Amino acid sequence: MNKIGIDFDINKMYDLSEKEIREYVRHLAYLGVRRLDFFYSMFLEPEHVGVKDIVIDEVKKNDIKVSIHSLPVDGMWLTYRNRVKMEEGLEAHKKALYELRVQLEKYGINYEVPIVFHSGYYDDIDKEELFKLNIEFYTELAKEAKNYDFLILAETLSYNHPHVKVIGNNWEDIERLCDEIPHENFGICWDMGHTHLNYTEHGSDMLPNEKIAKRIKHTHIHRVLNGTLYGHSLHRYAHNIEFEEGKDHGFLMDDNFQDEEIKWLVENNYNYAYSLELAYNLLLEHNVNYDKVFDSVKILNRRVNKFKNDKHVISIMNS
Numbered sequence: 001m002n003k004i005g006i007d008f009d010i011n012k013m014y015d016l017s018e019k020e021i022r023e024y025v026r027h028l029a030y031l032g033v034r035r036l037d038f039f040y041s042m043f044l045e046p047e048h049v050g051v052k053d054i055v056i057d058e059v060k061k062n063d064i065k066v067s068i069h070s071l072p073v074d075g076m077w078l079t080y081r082n083r084v085k086m087e088e089g090l091e092a093h094k095k096a097l098y099e100l101r102v103q104l105e106k107y108g109i110n111y112e113v114p115i116v117f118h119s120g121y122y123d124d125i126d127k128e129e130l131f132k133l134n135i136e137f138y139t140e141l142a143k144e145a146k147n148y149d150f151l152i153l154a155e156t157l158s159y160n161h162p163h164v165k166v167i168g169n170n171w172e173d174i175e176r177l178c179d180e181i182p183h184e185n186f187g188i189c190w191d192m193g194h195t196h197l198n199y200t201e202h203g204s205d206m207l208p209n210e211k212i213a214k215r216i217k218h219t220h221i222h223r224v225l226n227g228t229l230y231g232h233s234l235h236r237y238a239h240n241i242e243f244e245e246g247k248d249h250g251f252l253m254d255d256n257f258q259d260e261e262i263k264w265l266v267e268n269n270y271n272y273a274y275s276l277e278l279a280y281n282l283l284l285e286h287n288v289n290y291d292k293v294f295d296s297v298k299i300l301n302r303r304v305n306k307f308k309n310d311k312h313v314i315s316i317m318n319s
Contacts, residue, residue, distance in 0.1 A: 002304045005035035005067065005219075005275030006297060010042060012280065012290075013051045021051065022058045029062035031294060032301045035273040036064055037116075040071040043103040044096060056107045067218060067273065068100070068115040068150075078120035078134050078167075086133040093137075094144045101148040114151040114218045114272075116189040119167035119177075127165070134167055135180050142186040153187050153218055158194035158248070159202055170198065171205055171212065178215050187217035191277070192258040193224040193248045200224075207264050216270065220277035221300060223250035223257055249279040251288075252296040255303055266307040274304055 006028065013021050028036070036059060042048050059066065072078075073096045080086035097115075104113065117138075122130045142152045154177055157169040167173050174188060190208065198204035208216065262274065276296055283290060 002032060002301055003034045003273045004032045004297060004301050005037060005273035006033055007037040007277050009280045010048065013055065018054050021054050025055060025058035026062060029064055031297045033297060034064055035067055035275060037067045037069055037275060039069050040073065040096060043100055060108060066109055066113055068113060070115055070117045077118050078137060080120060080130065080133045081125060083133065086137055090137050090140055093141055097145055097148050097150060112149045112151060114153050116153045116155050116218060118157065119154055122165045122167065131167055135177065138181050138186055139183060142181065142183040146185045151185055151187055151217055153189040155189040156191045156195050158197045171208060174212055175209065178211055187215045188212060189218040189220060190216045191220035192261040193220065193222040196258050196261065197224050197248060206260055213268060217272050219273065219275050221258060221274060222248055222277050223252050224248045249277060251278055251292040252299040255299060259303065262303055263307045266304065266311055274300060276300060
């Protein structure tokens with residue numbers, strides 16, 4: 001069975017009854033979802049307690065695993081202007097790790113959980129100095145994370161997502177992070193949409209090198225089109241209308257998305273989640289049917305199955 005994942009639409013849950021919430025999670029499981037991505041806030045902020053209890057109960061009943069997307073608990077996205085700020089941020093994130101594990105254990109979640117981070121912006125900061133601070137931050141946090149069975153993952157960003165100047169928006173940055181943070185609890189979340197846009201817009205390599213590949217422990221997958229990333233246009237996504245500006249985090253419309261990337265993962269025996277990261281807020285804004293979410297899961301599952309079947313056939317032919 002494929003390890004299909006998807007970011008969880010917590011806001012929708014507040015429009016549903018308990019029965020409907022349970023049916024929603026069960027339907028995702030029926031479609032093949034085996035991992036749900038939650039923001040820190042799901043477990044660290046009290047307002048989600050009622051909904052969280054229902055969701056996690058159903059998650060456990062359906063053998064779905066949990067992963068986490070970090071939020072700037074210190075008010076920053078690793079954009080530290082000096083060592084003092086970095087050390088303060090590091091302590092805040094260490095505390096968040098402890099509190100997160102306490103919350104997870106309350107729900108009987110005692111397995112390894114990946115946590116995805118965005119690296120720092122250097123709009124008006126020296127990149128090299130910030131890079132060094134980010135490396136130290138990740139290194140120390142990875143050491144702490146080992147105590148709580150977390151994986152710390154840096155996400156691959158893009159040249160236009162939405163800041164041009166952000167660490168991790170190119171393969172060279174990602175390789176440096178891998179080189180300088182050898183800790184086993186540090187890895188990479190490969191956002192294929194971001195790197196695919198770099199490939200189409202800037203001629204960057206589509207695929208990671210071997211060094212990076214070994215550190216990929218999670219993925220983000222979403223529909224993208226060429227052009228700048230400032231803003232989204234879900235109406236045009238939903239109705240499959242061509243438009244000039246490129247967007248990301250769109251819903252999958254058909255089988256024409258990051259095929260080469262997914263095929264490459266399958267052929268290289270990737271064993272972690274193929275996880276969708278979608279822009280839910282735009283469904284309501286553009287009056288798009290929620291079935292687009294479920295269709296995206298089906299399409300992704302179908303493509304992963306195709307490449308696994310192709311690999312199996314080739315293996316038989318070569319045997």
